[in-house]
Amino acid sequence: MMSNSIKVMAPIPGVFYRRPSPDEDVYVNEGDEVKEGDIIGLVEVMKSFHELKAEASGVIDAFKVEDEGMLEAGQEIAVINQK
């Protein structure tokens, strides 16, 4: 069966976080299953946090940005393989 990959893009520039707070676990790991609308990370800009949501259900194939890395608007953050 062919799988379709969906790119999750940064809608805004800022700092990318994979965890809800420094002492908590990451939202999702590579290889984890996610449902459409699940939070997969945060972008911090202008002193506020914006939730990044999975745009499709599937499996997280890879994160393309490091935790706490700087994002440009429109940059690819993660790839989700749809089943």
Next chain:
Amino acid sequence: MIKVIQPGLQTTVQDLGRIGHYEVGMPPSGAMDTYALKVSNLLVGNDEDAAGLEITYMGPKLKFEADTLIAITGGEIPPKINDEPAGMWETLSVKAGDVLSFDFVKSGARAYLAVQGGIDVPEIMGSRSTYTLIGIGGLEGRALKEDDELKIASDKNVNVKAGRKIDEDLIPKYSKEHDIRVVMGLCSYRLTEESKDEFLSTEWQVTPDANRVGYRFKGAKMDFVEREQPFGAGSDPSNVTDQGYPIGSIQIPGGIEPIALLNDAVTGGGYVTVATIISTDLDRMAQVKSGEKVKFVAVDIEESLKARKEMKDKLDEIRKQLA
């Protein structure tokens, strides 16, 4: 009436600002890119200082409940009407029930939406601009939220038709590297000669701390000349006796991470202000995103006044084209 389906990241009502109260500590607020707001207003036949929406990084989703004319200018956050791409820097017609939404930002940071008649919110100290830090102006002193309703005013306006555009060369282009012109001072004498040079040669990176209050930069450490602590000044070498901060002034607390103070900033204090962004380039600062690069280019007052005159001529040309 305009219904807010999604608010966007930070969408606020802004006009040309709350001018004339700086001495009591009230910053002007207002559109950060005044050129873009003025042009959007002119495109829909409004006075150029009518209140519109300032859209930051990510556009809202808005439903219009009456037929009207709109125009979107500024940073390229591509608009769509009922999911169909729509133009920027031109007069657009929307019908009752139409939904305006936006794609991801392509260039610049802030777009401006003007609606024929202007956005109707109460004037506070002579302005409709939102100043979120103290919660005045705009819609309840805050950024838009889901399910908000915006009333459309019937401010004096001339009759115009959809489809009006301005010449391509009057539309600014925004890249990821920005030359921002500054006049050195008021306290640049506090920097060593080496640091003064380095201030102007460094490619400063905009940090995520960049909003309507100010933009914080990373790039180099600045050194100050030795001195005896003056009466009334703090003990850090970056402190001076309290002074008024010009809008666009760049201070460097502790010699690290300069901060450019913008429309919603504190109006005075005791940090060295080493340079001030010239008024026309404040419009360009409004279009700089976190993560992008800025170089400060020193100019003299004469050149900054020339730039201001050129800006005025451009707006005159637009008024002529749209008349």
